[in-house]
Amino acid sequence: xxxxxxxxxxxxxxxxSGAVTTxxxxxxxxxxxxxxxxxxxxxxxxxxxxxxxxxxxxxxxFRSVPLLIQLVLFNSFNSMLKLNxxxxxxxxxxxxxxxxxFCTEIVRSGVGAVPQTTRRAARSLGLSWLQELTSIxxxxxxxxxxxxxxxxALGVMKDTALVLWIGIVELLRSSQIVTARVQEPLLILGIxxxxxxxxxxxIARLGNQLEKKWGTQ
Amino acid sequence: xxxQFQWRPVLRSLPxxxxxxxxxxxxxxxxxxxxxxxxxxxxxxKRSTKKYLIWPADAWIETARNTPALFQIYMLYFGLGxxxxxxxxxxxxxxxxxxxxxxxxxxxxxGGFAAVPETQTRAARSLGLGAAQTIWYVVLPQMLRAVxxxxxxxxxxxxxxxxxxxxxxxxTDLTGVTQKLNVVTYRTFEYFFVAAALYYLISKAFxxxxxxxxxxxxxx
Numbered sequence: 001x002x003x004x005x006x007x008x009x010x011x012x013x014x015x016x017s018g019a020v021t022t023x024x025x026x027x028x029x030x031x032x033x034x035x036x037x038x039x040x041x042x043x044x045x046x047x048x049x050x051x052x053x054x055x056x057x058x059x060x061x062f063r064s065v066p067l068l069i070q071l072v073l074f075n076s077f078n079s080m081l082k083l084n085x086x087x088x089x090x091x092x093x094x095x096x097x098x099x100x101x102f103c104t105e106i107v108r109s110g111v112g113a114v115p116q117t118t119r120r121a122a123r124s125l126g127l128s129w130l131q132e133l134t135s136i137x138x139x140x141x142x143x144x145x146x147x148x149x150x151x152x153a154l155g156v157m158k159d160t161a162l163v164l165w166i167g168i169v170e171l172l173r174s175s176q177i178v179t180a181r182v183q184e185p186l187l188i189l190g191i192x193x194x195x196x197x198x199x200x201x202x203i204a205r206l207g208n209q210l211e212k213k214w215g216t217q
Numbered sequence: 218x219x220x221q222f223q224w225r226p227v228l229r230s231l232p233x234x235x236x237x238x239x240x241x242x243x244x245x246x247x248x249x250x251x252x253x254x255x256x257x258x259x260x261x262x263k264r265s266t267k268k269y270l271i272w273p274a275d276a277w278i279e280t281a282r283n284t285p286a287l288f289q290i291y292m293l294y295f296g297l298g299x300x301x302x303x304x305x306x307x308x309x310x311x312x313x314x315x316x317x318x319x320x321x322x323x324x325x326x327x328g329g330f331a332a333v334p335e336t337q338t339r340a341a342r343s344l345g346l347g348a349a350q351t352i353w354y355v356v357l358p359q360m361l362r363a364v365x366x367x368x369x370x371x372x373x374x375x376x377x378x379x380x381x382x383x384x385x386x387x388x389t390d391l392t393g394v395t396q397k398l399n400v401v402t403y404r405t406f407e408y409f410f411v412a413a414a415l416y417y418l419i420s421k422a423f424x425x426x427x428x429x430x431x432x433x434x435x436x437x
Contacts, residue, residue, distance in 0.1 A: 061417060064373070064417045064420040064421060066378075066380035066381075066413075066416055068383070068384075069380060069392065069395075069416065072405065072409045073406065073410060073413060076405045076409070080220040080406060081218055154283075158284065158286070159285070161285035161287040161288060165384060172291065184299065185295040185296055185299040186295075189288070189291060189295060189296050190296075192288065193280070196283065196288060197279075197283045200284070204282065204283060
């Protein structure tokens with residue numbers, strides 16, 4: 001297969017392998033972010049105000065500082081503490097914590113959307129705190145916040161582009177490497193953009209449709 | 218941990234960092250201003266019934282929302298560069314964020330326009346206002362009130378996104394200055410820690426002043 005110029009099938013495969021890296025960082029970061037986010041979100045929704053507000057203020061720092069700077073700081077932590085983690089791990093953990101700060105607010109708003117009366121009714125029917133949480137609150141809340149969570153996951157996918165700064169070869173960085181050889185930045189960036197678009201657009205569409213479908217019931 | 222913190226060089230270059238902060242605010246503010254104006258046209262284009270207006274607006278909005286901001290900046294810096302248009306890293310950053318802001322704000326504004334009742338437009342038109350006058354005097358003020366909160370969020374995004382300039386070689390905004398000093402001194406943690414603190418202060422200062430403005434403007 002030949003694209004014109006000196007851009008070859010091998011270059012395209014190289015871009016796709018970058019896309020796989022992008023997707024795997026996204027997956028790990030979203031899993032970390034969701035687990036921490038559900039935990040923190042539940043703490044924020046059900047603890048006394050001083051715990052909730054303190055946790056909120058700490059997580060707010062991650063939303064008010066550029067991700068690029070967080071990555072650099074986390075990376076220098078890695079070398080200062082002599083952890084010697086590979087940059088891939090550093091990128092995933094940093095993005096995961098960043099995602100958890102947003103996920104916490106999503107979970108909190110979801111739990112807040114479940115009417116207090118429903119929760120009290122469940123408890124008066126004899127469900128324990130944990131039973132009420134897992135079979136009443138979380139299912140209802142999940143339905144409410146799923147579109148926002150999908151949006152967050154897509155946001156994380158786009159933010160993975162920043163890990164190129166600490167030296168991970170993901171999609172955008174691999175496009176730079178190919179450009180250095182082929183010398184056709186516009187073509188290669190165009191293809192790169194198209195790959196990002198294909199990864200993001202269908203899921204964004206799905207999110208919009210779910211929001212419409214579940215929003216008006 | 219046997220790392221020796223050295224904060225003195227960071228404190229000595231604090232004035233440079235503060236000037237950088239000013240440039241960061243300038244870029245974020247300009248990108249927000251241009252983005253808002255463009256977004257109003259994009260949202261109006263998407264609401265129109267004419268295909269040749271909907272299609273470009275759709276393309277802009279979906280590209281801005283479905284590709285990374287850094288990719289958009291790269292496209293301006295390297296992509297246009299290959300067409301013979303030499304774009305400075307400042308311009309690439311500014312217009313990259315503007316492009317991104319416009320796409321996100323257009324979706325917000327579309328919701329805002331939908332929140333203004335149709336009857337308002339018809340009432341204004343029957344009172345003798347032209348189409349442009351109706352939008353400017355009647356619809357826009359109500360729409361902007363509805364989306365004010367979403368716009369302050371976008372401005373914070375704009376501030377955070379402006380840190381991406383360093384990737385295309387900008388060395389005059391806060392992140393750029395920090396990186397320049399970092400390369401000279403190798404006190405990476407100290408410099409970026411102070412930069413992080415400054416970014417935090419900038420975004421908090423902005424959020425707080427937006428809240429005061431909203432309180433002054435929007436009480437009945």
